[in-house]
């Protein structure tokens with residue numbers, strides 16, 4: 001292995017030191033805190049400093065571990081690349097001729113530093129490649145690719161790709177892992193596990209990132225928290241099948257990696273064809289908040305990120321479900337406008353024969369039965385009230401009982417032996433089948449244009465199980481072959497095409513709630529529906545888990561009716577609205593049933609949100625590490641310049657001790673003084689008030705972040721909002 005001086009890339013408090021050897025892909029010497037003004041020559045001995053046993057092959061690879069570790073280098077743990085030709089050859093790729101090049105790209109948030117590497121394997125007629133990007137946010141994004149180099153006229157023995165899983169090393173003291181899991185109506189619960197020898201493998205086999213998505217698979221020293229501990233994490237920016245890996249090897253190296261989970265035979269390359277992995281995203285931080293800020297900053301730098309204030313919306317689902325009645329929906333629109341709603345979204349049930357969930361999916365034309373005068377009377381009414389109009393779709397799904405299924409049975413994904421299982425009476429439409437994507441594009445575009453739709457809620461309720469192509473797609477599909485990979489790319493293309501045609505159209509990613517939230521879809525949507533659970537008590541957890549990846553302005557958060565539909569829990573309006581206020585706020589409640597005082601109260605909290613959304617939707621999210629986390633939450637947003645902050649102090653249960661001692665307000669600038677006061681009136685149910693609640697206090701940020709404030713005695717499922725404004 002010949003080494004030139006390593007490359008030192010720096011950004012946003014992050015240093016990434018890469019060796020670019022002549023016999024392997026880049027070797028990560030350091031990924032973490034900024035090393036300061038040191039250049040490659042200063043780091044020339046980094047490889048020798050890490051080597052302990054130069055004679056042994058396994059030590060060699062352990063110390064010089066590339067982002068694609070391979071067996072021929074002496075790597076005896078799980079290799080990063082799994083592939084072979086159909087005749088069994090090329091099972092152990094052996095790239096031998098390497099080239100590395102550096103590049104840079106300027107964007108709105110700064111400069112991205114890029115390293116592209118190729119490793120040709122002339123013996124097996126293939127080339128592997130990697131691309132490493134250090135983004136201005138300090139996020140590291142890595143992808144890999146493989147190309148079949150056989151001449152165009154070569155026959156047989158296609159290259160079947162099993163996986164490409166780039167990895168990055170994490171410090172050897174990382175002995176605890178954190179990720180998220182969950183299910184429908186309970187997404188993104190934090191889970192901690194010891195990082196013991198062996199692998200923690202988190203996979204999605206359901207053709208979407210899933211309700212149990214890992215969000216980040218993060219590693220750190222046991223006990224790390226929101227504000228403390230050095231933590232490294234990995235996330236796959238992909239909305240199909242995924243694999244996340246934390247590997248603690250016998251050689252002592254601890255690695256994080258991720259890749260697309262490819263089904264058997266799903267990607268088979270012919271001569272000249274290339275498979276490129278999704279982006280594998282790596283973040284690190286001192287505390288989970290800092291790790292999350294990197295993905296927040298990256299998302300905020302994307303051209304697709306919403307640039308105007310997030311309109312407060314009303315969604316009709318839990319208000320009327322499938323019961324579409326023009327008069328009722330107009331009265332609901334009146335009530336919505338009265339409380340300050342800015343966007344009115346008509347949910348499921350407006351099209352085809354869709355009067356319940358058993359039929360009509362796929363028939364994307366307005367139902368003359370439910371809407372004899374078309375949607376225009378409602379849309380015009382909504383527009384006349386000064387609100388935008390949004391509409392629900394579930395484009396990738398199809399009911400067997402639909403005109404579309406009768407006309408195009410070959411567009412339904414199947415296992416070739418009777419079909420995939422139905423979920424919620426639905427099957428999956430093959431977006432890669434010739435004509436299918438074009439049909440959806442045409443049907444959706446026509447409605448967007450005709451009705452002046454500002455927003456699509458894009459649902460996706462069924463997992464993709466046993467889903468193969470029925471027909472050959474001209475580019476990639478082979479009849480009978482697994483189709484999740486093609487489906488994911490075709491979805492991205494459809495979303496991209498719609499955005500190109502309608503640049504102002506906003507799209508929400510919903511998959512039975514939060515079943516498709518990942519950094520792949522987030523390049524194409526402006527909101528996610530975090531969960532079908534609107535119960536504010538559970539939402540506190542769901543929103544906290546989602547905040548690991550997404551900033552608040554992208555996370556749909558609704559005020560539901562007094563009794564939560566999914567849990568039957570009864571909660572005060574102040575707590576429901578005070579919880580929804582933290583995201584892209586909305587209402588999902590039959591306001592025609594709400595009494596006047598509830599509507600007035602809701603209107604006042606929506607007005608409060610509107611006054612705060614500039615701060616909420618641009619600030620840094622912060623969470624206090626509290627000993628009684630199950631019962632108490634203190635979290636908030638702090639303006640990037642530290643001049644302003646909003647916190648919630650939320651009680652989710654009874655504290656074991658009473659009264660609680662002072663608790664910190666995290667993330668304030670230690671060098672400034674803040675005036676701290678209640679941002680919302682004290683709630684009627686409030687017990688003992690804390691001294692600072694009467695008129696506020698002025699204290700240094702250092703004191704507030706370290707020691708903080710005495711707490712009021714909050715009943716379970718109540719919260720107060722606290723504003724901290726810098727006074728100097």
Ligand code: DGJ
Pocket residue numbers: 317347348392459461510511512513529531532
């Ligand atoms: C599942 C979504 O998560 C709900 O919000 C709603 O849109 C229903 N689908 C409609 O069928």
